Amino acid sequence: TGLGVIVNMKDFEKFAEPMLSKVAWAYYASAADDEITKNSNASAYQNVTFRPRILQRVAKADCTTTIMGKESALPLFISPAAMAKLGHPDGEINLTKGAANTGIIQCISSNASCSVEEINAARAPGQPLFFQLYVNRKREVAAELIKKVDRLGMDAIMMTGDAPVGGKRERDLRLKGEFEGPAGGVSEKSGETQGVSQAMFAGVDPDLHWDDIPWVRSLTDTPIIIKGVQTVEDALLAYERGADGILISNHGGRQLDTTRPCLDVLLEIRKHAPQLLRPEFRGDTGLNPESLKNLAQVVPPSRPGKMERPFEVYIDGGINRGTDVVKALCLGANAVGVGRGFLFAQSVAGVEGVEHAVGILQSEILLTLRLLGVNKLSELRPSMVEVKS
Numbered sequence: 579t580g581l582g583v584i585v586n587m588k589d590f591e592k593f594a595e596p597m598l599s600k601v602a603w604a605y606y607a608s609a610a611d612d613e614i615t616k617n618s619n620a621s622a623y624q625n626v627t628f629r630p631r632i633l634q635r636v637a638k639a640d641c642t643t644t645i646m647g648k649e650s651a652l653p654l655f656i657s658p659a660a661m662a663k664l665g666h667p668d669g670e671i672n673l674t675k676g677a678a679n680t681g682i683i684q685c686i687s688s689n690a691s692c693s694v695e696e697i698n699a700a701r702a703p704g705q706p707l708f709f710q711l712y713v714n715r716k717r718e719v720a721a722e723l724i725k726k727v728d729r730l731g732m733d734a735i736m737m738t739g740d741a742p743v744g745g746k747r748e749r750d751l752r753l754k755g756e757f758e759g760p761a762g763g764v765s766e767k768s769g770e771t772q773g774v775s776q777a778m779f780a781g782v783d784p785d786l787h788w789d790d791i792p793w794v795r796s797l798t799d800t801p802i803i804i805k806g807v808q809t810v811e812d813a814l815l816a817y818e819r820g821a822d823g824i825l826i827s828n829h830g831g832r833q834l835d836t837t838r839p840c841l842d843v844l845l846e847i848r849k850h851a852p853q854l855l856r857p858e859f860r861g862d863t864g865l866n867p868e869s870l871k872n873l874a875q876v877v878p879p880s881r882p883g884k885m886e887r888p889f890e891v892y893i894d895g896g897i898n899r900g901t902d903v904v905k906a907l908c909l910g911a912n913a914v915g916v917g918r919g920f921l922f923a924q925s926v927a928g929v930e931g932v933e934h935a936v937g938i939l940q941s942e943i944l945l946t947l948r949l950l951g952v953n954k955l956s957e958l959r960p961s962m963v964e965v966k967s
């Protein structure tokens with residue numbers, strides 16, 4: 579199949595660049611301003627080193643898990659990224675089929691270039707799918723979308739909070755005028771030419787607020803994940819307002835540049851609010867009782883029939899390696915997301931590219947577990963890594 583030359587996730591990016599149009603490459607690769615956060619998201623994982631244990635009987639290592647109650651072959655999902663058709667004519671459908679064939683979960687972007695109906699039609703029987711929500715400033719439009727997502731049986735709604743407006747993505751700006759505008763989604767066509775990124779945010783409500791979460795909740799029983807959390811304060815607010823989980827994310831560095839790498843946010847949550855993390859992490863050492871006072875007062879919101887599912891914490895940004903995934907789990911994440919990697923994979927080779935990417939990540943994760951001396955994801959602990967300050 580020729581994909582044998584691609585041996586890691588970064589290779590997809592290398593192979594994709596010369597295949598993509600200028601506009602597509604700029605849109606996929608770009609990040610805000612000087613792209614400091616985009617780069618530090620990835621390099622932060624180098625500040626975490628492993629403390630492997632040897633002779634641990636690792637023949638039966640297994641990396642299956644559940645994400646928001648849905649089975650996943652890997653502790654990893656496809657983060658929502660818009661406009662897959664810029665890279666390949668089949669667009670998001672490549673991700674849907676690739677995810678089905680490998681047993682992972684795709685989160686569909688509000689600005690996907692295939693409609694959610696088309697994606698749903700390509701869905702394998704029982705295939706879990708998540709949907710990323712940008713809340714339209716016209717609330718009737720937003721409500722319709724939420725109800726549609728509900729009707730289509732999406733398994734989680736990921737509500738993005740870090741993009742009240744689009745970041746300043748200069749690679750896109752330099753190509754202003756070369757892009758026609760997205761096919762559907764929340765964006766509205768406007769007469770003036772704009773970079774791809776700016777076109778994406780035309781309908782998004784910059785006045786969205788934590789107080790709107792109960793409104794979203796009132797429209798659907800689907801689990802709600804708040805995407806874009808970058809502080810422990812907001813992680814606690816998400817919990818308080820009744821979200822089912824959070825995705826720690828800075829949009830792959832595409833919004834506010836020079837924010838901290840996502841891994842630092844996970845460390846902050848572990849220090850100040852370990853109750854939000856997996857059970858093994860609650861009551862972990864390094865706990866400051868003062869900082870937890872507020873949490874003790876948090877009354878879990880009343881959500882009949884829903885409280886048996888524990889809160890989950892995910893992280894994305896700069897994850898390229900099985901070692902990155904395992905480090906994030908050692909530090910308390912339930913699962914991670916990968917954005918650009920899958921856009922590039924589907925651009926290079928469609929469904930097969932997505933399958934190949936999952937295969938690479940799966941073998942890297944299993945290899946890491948074995949070399950770390952671990953058989954199951956639930957055994958991963960902070961004691962297995964050292965974080966350089």
Ligand code: FNR
Pocket residue numbers: 605606607619657658659660687688689690710738805827828829830831832894895896897915916917918919921
């Ligand atoms: C994104 N991301 C994104 N997020 C979101 O909530 N809605 C969206 O429509 C998009 N669109 C989008 C397009 C492109 C081209 C990229 C690269 C990213 C952000 C995405 O979900 C995720 O947070 C980051 O991509 C994660 O970082 P990595 O894995 O790309 O480093």
